[in-house]
Amino acid sequence: MxxxxxxxxxxxxxxxxxxxxxxxxxxxxxxxxxxxxxxxxxxxxxxxxxxxxxxxxxxxxxxxxxxxxxxxxxxxxxxxxxxxxxxxxxxxxxxxxxxGKSAAIGQIAFDFVSNNLYWCDSLLNWIAMKPAYNYNNTFYKVIVQQDLNQPEGLALDPVDRFMFFSDNDPNSRIEKASLDGRDRVVIIHKGLSRVLTLTVDLDNKKLYWADHGRHTLEGCDYDGANRRVIRRMNSVSITGLTYFQVCIIGVFIV
Incomplete structure (x- = not known):
């Protein structure tokens, strides 16, 4: 879902x-x-x-x-x-x-400033992008690949030109990078199990994620500071997440 x-x-x-x-x-x-x-x-x-x-x-x-x-x-x-x-x-x-992507789970995201489409491929172990309205199947660019093993969650801040992504193997972590894949920084690397979905609050510069393994909804600042658990949901796995206005909206499987 x-x-x-x-x-x-x-x-x-x-x-x-x-x-x-x-x-x-x-x-x-x-x-x-x-x-x-x-x-x-x-x-x-x-x-x-x-x-x-x-x-x-x-x-x-x-x-x-x-x-x-x-x-x-x-x-x-x-x-x-x-x-x-x-x-x-x-x-x-x-x-x-x-x-041409793999069938494995991986978020897609749209950059509304440059009209580019981004996606995680957790089997090919990369993050790629292409112009959203160019249908040439060979016209795409892999922008993050080094030291990636299972990228799955992806969120963009097109205004400040940041991307956030999760890599869930062997030890789950969340990184921040520029939209061209450069300037990578690990912002969260402890207390994660499997982060499937990310979303951002553009106005307040907050990152939110759902941890499929820990059954938690969590958040932090863009630099990883002020991390907190927003909700623990025992036996519930959140599979989708988005931030809209002042609400965090989740889809989950019980």
Whole structure:
């Protein structure tokens, strides 16, 4: 399961479309939660859009909200869905954005300043990027590879030009680097098990992550300072995380 918060802002989508987009397995579908509940007692309002084949496994989502575009990592391919609308989608017709990644779990992320798409490949052991709207399958660049064994979590700050990523083998750690992969710094290296998903609060310069092995939701400053456990969730594994306005939104498997 993967997810992304999206809100369309121009004529390419439906103005005001807003919701939490989840990539769901069995059957494969986009499920858009149109009103995020204020607490766990309130029900979800959602719209579902099934994807063919139904056996597809969506491992990560990201979005270009200005163009109403959703990117989805499914197996060895990153797909692009144009003109996404919560209410007016009839069928999920994807175009191939990139084919050639491994089918292993790894986050994808969109840089809304430079319109580049980034992804982690935890089997090929690298982080790569390419122009999000260039469909040449050979036109991409590996930007981080040295000393990577299992990169899985990825988050971008396109404004300050930072990326954050997790490497989960042999000992899990979180690094910060520039968006070109340079100036790498380890900011967290103790007390981690397997960090699958990262997100950032751009306004307050905070990094948040979900530790799949420790069942924790944690956060820190961009330099790793002021680390704290926000929530312990026994027997719950968080598989997706995003920060929106003043809320941290998570998707989990019990």
């Amino acid at each position: 993967a997810f992304r918060f999206a809100q369309t802002t121009d004529e390419k989508g439906v103005l005001g479309d807003k919701g939490l987009i989840l990539g769901v397995w069995n059957p494969a579908s986009f499920v858009t939660i149109t009103d995020i509940p204020k607490d766990s007692a309130n029900p979800f309002r959602n719209v579902s859009l099934e994807i063919n084949p139904s056996s597809s496994q969506i491992t990560s989502l990201t979005a270009d909200t200005k163009k109403a575009v959703v990117f989805a990592a499914i197996g060895e391919t990153i797909y692009i869905y144009h003109n996404f609308s919560i209410w007016q989608n009839v069928s999920a017709k994807f175009s191939v954005q990139f084919r």
